[in-house]
Amino acid sequence: MWLPLLVKRLNQVDMQKKGLQLTAEEIYDINNASLKDAIVQFGGFCTGEFISKEGLLLTNHHCGYDAIAARSTPQADYLTNGFWAASRDKELSNPGLFVDILVRMEDVTGKVLEGINAQTPEAERAKLVSERMKALAAEAKGPENYVTYVRDFFAGNEFYLFVYERYNDVRLVGTPPNAIGKFGGDTDNWMWPRQTGDFSMFRVYADANNKPAAYSPNNKPYQPKKHLPINIGGVEEGDFSMVFGFPGRTQRFMTSEGLKLAVETSNPARVKLRGKRLEILKADMDKSDAVRLKYASEYASVSNYWKYFQGQNAGVKRMKTVEGKVENEAKYNQWASADANRKAMYGNVLADINKGYADQKEYTLSQVYLGEAALAPAAAKFALNFVPLQKALKENKADDIKKATDAIKEASKEYFEGFNVPTDEKLFAAMYQMYYNDVPKSQHPDIFKTVETKYKGNWNKFAAEAYKKTFLTSPEKLNAFLAKPSLKTLENDLIFKTVNSVYNNYLTNINPKLQAARSSMDKATRLYIAGLREMQSDKVFYPDANSTLRLSYGSVKDYEPRDGVHYSYYTTAQGILEKEDPKDEEFIVPQKLIDLIKAKDFGRYADKNGELPVNFITDNDITGGNSGSPVINGRGELIGLAFDGNWEAMSGDLVYDKDYKRCINVDARYVLFVIDKFAGAGHLVNEMTLVTTPSPNASTASTSAEAAKADVLENVKPAVDSKTKVKIKKEERKAKAKMKK
Template structure:
């Protein structure tokens, strides 16, 4: 997961050997159009890419799922039926959705760490770093023109500044039905082979002058500096591939002590609590379509990482990851003890890490259950959002309380639109019982323990009391309170008092103990990583992912997950039909897709064998946040859309497995087939640049397309001519104009 600004120095030669045909500047440039200008961070949680000169954006279906769901009703069920805007005026705005486009990044390590060394007291170090990072980011923002931040790398040994343009008018353009976009559902999630059409389409808009602006009917489509041509040629094992995106977070420098905590405490707890919540949600979703729509996005998100935690634990055990870390740590300790100078700095690092984790393990479960059980209950999360209101009321600041209440109001409608009180009450009873039973009693607040005692450990009765008397489970009562907030209401509200008591207890009794150990751990981890790099001076390390833009390169690859089993590198529409089960919502196949399959009406999107490829795999390195990332060939053309990882490499956030790690991608041909043949959205097809590898000069034309209006018009003319010839036309004229450039083509029999 390489930083793109360092590609030229660290990776370019290796990338060329593997099949890259672009220059380093064509991948990352500050002053000229490059691949990085086509990549966006989508909503802060996924990746997207521009595929037309009119701001048309691709991402995964599961990344756009919340937006699709927000526009869905029982009358217009876009989750079930799909959605396609046949003109720009039909595209749907999405409040709160934004995209960030990297303007540039800089190494600011020297500025941040000036005068700081290993002898600087840790508290002073952190204060200086925070102050300097904030000042650097603020100056780079140019009075709010850019979104900026400084992130640490290699566990605090390096620091980089990131400067982004943010656009907040992002409209839904198209999405296939969930039977295509989520085909395989939870059963196939994290698995290969896959047959999922996991994509959705959006468009970014700006003010008429091209500047970022909130939604307005006067806004115009964004003109990206670069958009990706889409290649529909065949792929073969060994073909170069790179993934550009925003991987969320990895912890690959974590020691054996941290891995043990992940496996034995954190993942086990998440699996247990999410399994309970998912079961209760699913039971109600199966009873009623309205409830299914309300909880579809929440269920998918929770389920995704529930299954991930299971796979991660299994993978760590299979790969003997902890045992491998112990070997590495023995080598580190021997190196650290090899001289008095090294020993004075690095000799106690591993002991300090071990000591820190011992304390963290004792108190960390409270943090997990606070997030997964307490705030993992919808009503409790809404109650928590009233905390600023309560704080202002207690301090006697009526104006601040009113302002805090106004800040909550916009969330209320969205909350109750997708809220079903009966199921949330069941979730509350189940998860709060788990909190009471699993968290050490001396780490629980007296208020909560007294309530449990009052209801004699009957959590159904406790839930009845809370949900009959709290304002946060009733839209009218909550809105009335926010219009006239008083401390008395919250003092008497059981949901708020439970959340307030648990959080106050956490902040006063648990968090301080964790903070002390985490500070000790942060210093030891920083020295451990610095020592590893010093110990292995010839090894080129990449930093852990931290939601900043990264590039991964590799190739199209099949793999063998176990003895006697070989997985091919691609799947086809044949597999969709083989999996079809009309009685299982995860494997329903739309009637029109079956008709197209039976007629083999694939058009130009079939491969050289006449198959319609649905998905394929590469050995690129991805993790959460990479969803929606473009998979790009050596010429800079989009060949697929990354959407998942494979079960055998679920340890990816903690350790990279070069033998088993695979990136699961939707094929560009299936994507275009669904837009064109299935949805009939030719308006979208016509604005994209589509390249066939088998056409003479296709790669060169695609490269030139981003450079000159002549080449852009020429590509458009040739594409329209090819479509006419495929339709049997043997005489036609085409004229395309852009500014003072005009391209004409006349074809005669």
């Protein structure tokens, strides 16, 4: 996950050996248009890319899911039926949605650390660093009022400034129905092979000067400095691939004790809590379309990481990551002890880090259950908005009361859109029951004693009374309270009382202990990573992901996840028909798509064999936040759209798996096929720049030997069942072995 600013110095030569035909300046340049100008951070949580000179933006279906769900109603259900704007005036606005476009990044390490050395007390260092980061960001805002921030890298060994332009007028242009955009659902999530059309399209609008502006019907489509041409010439194994986007968080420098804490304590707790949430949500969503639409986005988000944490644990165990870390840490200590100066600097850092994790372990469940249980019910999370009002009412400050009530009114708009009282009550009872049962009693908030004594520990009974009496269940009740807010009424509301008790208990009794443990680790972690880089001075290190723009380069590549199983690097539309199941909502296929596939009516989007490619895999390094990132070939053309990782490498946030790591992508040809042939929205394709230059490996693939290989494999296609468990046929294994010889 490389910083594009440093590509020329660190990566260009290696990238060109692998097939890159661009210069470093064509990837990142602040004076001239470059690839970085075509990439945006979408909504602060995903990635998108411009695919036309008229601001047309491509991202994942699951990245646009919130916006699509918000614009959907039972009468106009865009999630189920899809949506395609026939003209610009039909494109749908999305209040609150924004994109950030990078203006520049700058290494400011020298400015942040000026005058700071090994003798600087840690508290003074932290204060100086924080003040300088804020000052540099404020200075960079300039008259344009850019969005700016400074982020630390390598645990505070380096610092970089990032400057963005934020555009707030982002309109929905098109989305396929769930049956395409989410084909395979939870069953296929994190799995390969896939046949999912995970894409949606938006358009960014700007004022008459092409600058950021609030939504206005007078705004014009944004004209990007750079947009990506789309290559429909084909993708072959071994092709160069580059993923350009905003990976969220990785922790690959974490020590063995940190891994143990995640694998043995926090991950199992998250899986348990999310599993119960999914069970409750699914039961109510299946009973009502209105409830389904309210919770569709939340369900998808909860499910995604419910499965992720399971895969992460499985990957860490399979790779024996903890054991590998222990071995490497022993080598580190040996290296540090071999020199008096190194021993003084680095000799105790691992011991200090491991003590910090040991101190955290006692309170880890309290931390996990706060976010995953206590704040899981919508009413409980919304109730936190009333803490400032409570303070203002106690102090009887009219201005602060008005400010707090105005903030609550604004927050309530989104709250009531995704809220169903019976569902939330069930969540409240279940989540707090689990919190009560699983978190050590010595760390319980005071409200739990009330439930024990007054309600005999019956959380269902407590929840029923809380939701019956609260003013948080309807706009009418809420507005009546806010018109004349009363401290007594607020503090007697059982939902607020519960959340306030849990929150105060965490702030007073839990968080200080966690922060103390982490603070004691900060210096040790910074020195540990500095020592690693010194110890392996011949190695080029990349920093952990932190939601800043990165690129990953690799190639299109198949893999063999276990003995006797081979996964091809691509899938076709035939796999959609093989998985199709009209009785399973995850594998329903629209009739029009079935008809197009059976007729092989793929138009110019078919491959050289007349098939329609759907998904393909590369060995690019991605994580959360990379969703929607463009997959770019060696000529700087879009060939696909990253949307998922594979189950075998779910440990990726903690350790990179060089053998199994795969990035799952929607083939650009399938995206265009759905827009053009399925949706009939060819006018959108017409504004894109399409190229048909074949893959650089296409000529190799057409030689007689490779043609023979293709013929053999065509006749022994692996069977695919509806749960994506592909087992290679005996004949294919023999054929492959024979061709290798």
